Amino acid sequence: MILLSLAAREAIAGVPIIATVAEVDQAIDRQVDELRHLWRKARETFKATVVQQTFLDATDPVFGSYDRLVPAAPSRLIARLNDRMSQAAASESVLLLDVARASERNGIDAWFDRGRWFQAKMEISQPAAPLYGDLAARVLAAQRGLSKKCLVLDLDNTLWGGVIGDDGLEGIVLGQGSALGEAHLAFQRYALQLKARGVILAVCSKNDSATAEAVFENHPEMVLKRTDIAAFIANWHDKAENLKTIATRLNIGLDSLVFVDDNPVERARVRESLPMVAVPELPEDAARFVPCLADAGYFEAIGFTVEDRQRAAQYAANAEREALLGSSESVDDFLRGLKMSVSFGPIGTLDLVRATQLINKTNQFNPTTRRYTGDELAALAAAPENVTLQFRLLDRFSDNGLVSAMILRPDPGEPEVLEIDTWVMSCRVFGRDLEREAMNVAVEAASHRGVRSFRASYIPTKKNGVISNLYPSLGFARMEQTVPTDGATRWYLNLADYEYRPTHIARTSK
Amino acid sequence: MTDQDILALFTKIIRDLLSDESITLTMQTKREEVPNWDSMNYINFIAAVEIELGVKFGVADIESFEDVGAIVAQTSAMLR
Numbered sequence: 362m363i364l365l366s367l368a369a370r371e372a373i374a375g376v377p378i379i380a381t382v383a384e385v386d387q388a389i390d391r392q393v394d395e396l397r398h399l400w401r402k403a404r405e406t407f408k409a410t411v412v413q414q415t416f417l418d419a420t421d422p423v424f425g426s427y428d429r430l431v432p433a434a435p436s437r438l439i440a441r442l443n444d445r446m447s448q449a450a451a452s453e454s455v456l457l458l459d460v461a462r463a464s465e466r467n468g469i470d471a472w473f474d475r476g477r478w479f480q481a482k483m484e485i486s487q488p489a490a491p492l493y494g495d496l497a498a499r500v501l502a503a504q505r506g507l508s509k510k511c512l513v514l515d516l517d518n519t520l521w522g523g524v525i526g527d528d529g530l531e532g533i534v535l536g537q538g539s540a541l542g543e544a545h546l547a548f549q550r551y552a553l554q555l556k557a558r559g560v561i562l563a564v565c566s567k568n569d570s571a572t573a574e575a576v577f578e579n580h581p582e583m584v585l586k587r588t589d590i591a592a593f594i595a596n597w598h599d600k601a602e603n604l605k606t607i608a609t610r611l612n613i614g615l616d617s618l619v620f621v622d623d624n625p626v627e628r629a630r631v632r633e634s635l636p637m638v639a640v641p642e643l644p645e646d647a648a649r650f651v652p653c654l655a656d657a658g659y660f661e662a663i664g665f666t667v668e669d670r671q672r673a674a675q676y677a678a679n680a681e682r683e684a685l686l687g688s689s690e691s692v693d694d695f696l697r698g699l700k701m702s703v704s705f706g707p708i709g710t711l712d713l714v715r716a717t718q719l720i721n722k723t724n725q726f727n728p729t730t731r732r733y734t735g736d737e738l739a740a741l742a743a744a745p746e747n748v749t750l751q752f753r754l755l756d757r758f759s760d761n762g763l764v765s766a767m768i769l770r771p772d773p774g775e776p777e778v779l780e781i782d783t784w785v786m787s788c789r790v791f792g793r794d795l796e797r798e799a800m801n802v803a804v805e806a807a808s809h810r811g812v813r814s815f816r817a818s819y820i821p822t823k824k825n826g827v828i829s830n831l832y833p834s835l836g837f838a839r840m841e842q843t844v845p846t847d848g849a850t851r852w853y854l855n856l857a858d859y860e861y862r863p864t865h866i867a868r869t870s871k
Numbered sequence: 872m873t874d875q876d877i878l879a880l881f882t883k884i885i886r887d888l889l890s891d892e893s894i895t896l897t898m899q900t901k902r903e904e905v906p907n908w909d910s911m912n913y914i915n916f917i918a919a920v921e922i923e924l925g926v927k928f929g930v931a932d933i934e935s936f937e938d939v940g941a942i943v944a945q946t947s948a949m950l951r
Contacts, residue, residue, distance in 0.1 A: 476930050480930065480933060481911070487915065488918070
């Protein structure tokens with residue numbers, strides 16, 4: 362990673378206070394162009410992810426409140442520069458580290474020490490350094506697909522004040538008319554916002570299931586509805602066990618969960634038995650639940666994809682699919698009833714963001730667990746000797762979006778042999794035979810190029826055991842070789858011998 | 872906090888900062904006499920003292936300290 366940490370006072374120096382809007386824009390465009398040049402240079406030279414820090418506003422008022430109306434007032438210059446720079450960064454796939462926003466949250470004096478600036482041109486003061494490091498790490502983690510995916514909520518004294526089992530529907534504190542009720546409402550609204558941006562919501566509560574669900578159905582002030590919750594568990598079992606069930610049911614890892622509970626005993630219990638689950642130390646005061654969750658940065662993102670926008674609807678559709686599965690006589694019957702279709706093609710420019718996200722986030726259906734940055738993937742997709750494929754799966758309940766990607770690269774010196782470098786598939790579409798249809802497509806695409814065979818590796822990890830039998834199930838044969846240290850197995854397939862696998866997935870494009 | 876306490880704290884801070892347990896500061900120690908106590912680590916030292924004791928040095932002070940004793944004296948004055 363290359364992180365550009367630049368001081369604003371250098372960037373805006375030389376713009377006189379009498380400058381017009383046009384002159385200000387010109388000066389700022391010049392700055393942004395220079396940055397663009399730096400980003401490209403950094404990327405070319407180091408082949409690394411480039412992160413640009415927003416400019417801290419450590420300026421002082423010149424006119425006072427009227428500053429806001431003077432285009433060249435220092436605070437306006439920095440605001441404008443940050444706006445223009447952020448847009449440029451997005452168009453260049455440069456990631457942002459928004460220290461400007463962070464400093465608005467806890468005050469510029471917590472970040473910028475004037476003495477340190479004069480002594481050492483140090484813009485981020487030492488006390489802010491740990492937070493700065495944390496913010497930078499979040500961006501990198503998000504890029505590596507390590508952000509959390511699911512918010513698991515306790516109910517009593519977390520989503521509302523009081524205990525539903527004791528206080529009843531009329532007794533719990535929620536909604537207008539009570540400060541505490543409004544605080545809980547604000548927390549629900551925040552959870553709903555997270556849901557809208559693609560975070561999965563779940564409930565894990567010690568309650569009778571019917572009593573707990575009744576609040577969602579019948580309390581007029583509830584912002585969260587039962588349908589917002591993708592996995593709802595209310596019983597008297599150990600919460601750590603229930604969290605495991607939630608992870609299994611949603612088909613995500615335990616390390617993708619954030620567990621929010623007002624009860625310190627439950628928090629301690631979960632931390633102890635499931636250290637991979639993130640458990641924020643919720644403050645006693647419900648008014649501070651939202652900032653506690655928000656400032657922890659669990660759900661840090663580097664993009665907002667179509668799939669993110671649709672995720673909530675997809676999880677709702679999953680519930681409907683489960684209902685269909687329950688009413689189907691056989692799995693075959695169920696798959697036929699889904700009326701699936703796949704569209705596919707090479708990984709194009711428009712697929713890059715989602716394909717990168719998928720490659721970096723997928724741990725289960727991922728035989729090699731290789732990670733690529735957006736730039737690296739763009740280069741792989743552009744190389745004419747490679748075959749890249751992306752698959753979108755539709756069914757009668759929803760458009761699942763881009764759910765699988767494949768990168769095949771020729772063996773050096775053996776252009777007629779393609780190595781399956783990477784193959785990932787979203788866990789949302791497990792069990793639909795998409796891997797069979799994908800292999801059918803890959804074999805066709807490669808045969809057209811005169812490729813004779815595929816080679817592939819399965820490198821076992823803690824998480825990809827679910828596909829340990831993937832290649833033999835698709836007709837690949839094991840390659841004899843000395844036992845490698847990582848437990849990897851090697852597989853090959855002669856395309857001439859490949860038997861096309863029948864599936865219930867129709868093709869919608871070629 | 873006596874001046875000796877402050878001096879002991881300074882020794883602890885500078886040992887941590889430079890990862891060197893052999894350092895023992897005296898009132899007469901000058902920065903140049905301590906290996907690796909360069910200008911960057913001087914700023915880090917000042918920041919550590921500020922965080923540890925909740926004091927704040929002025930820019931003029933920081934430039935004028937001749938020896939450790941001067942920093943102790945200024946710290947002691949700020950704590951009073």
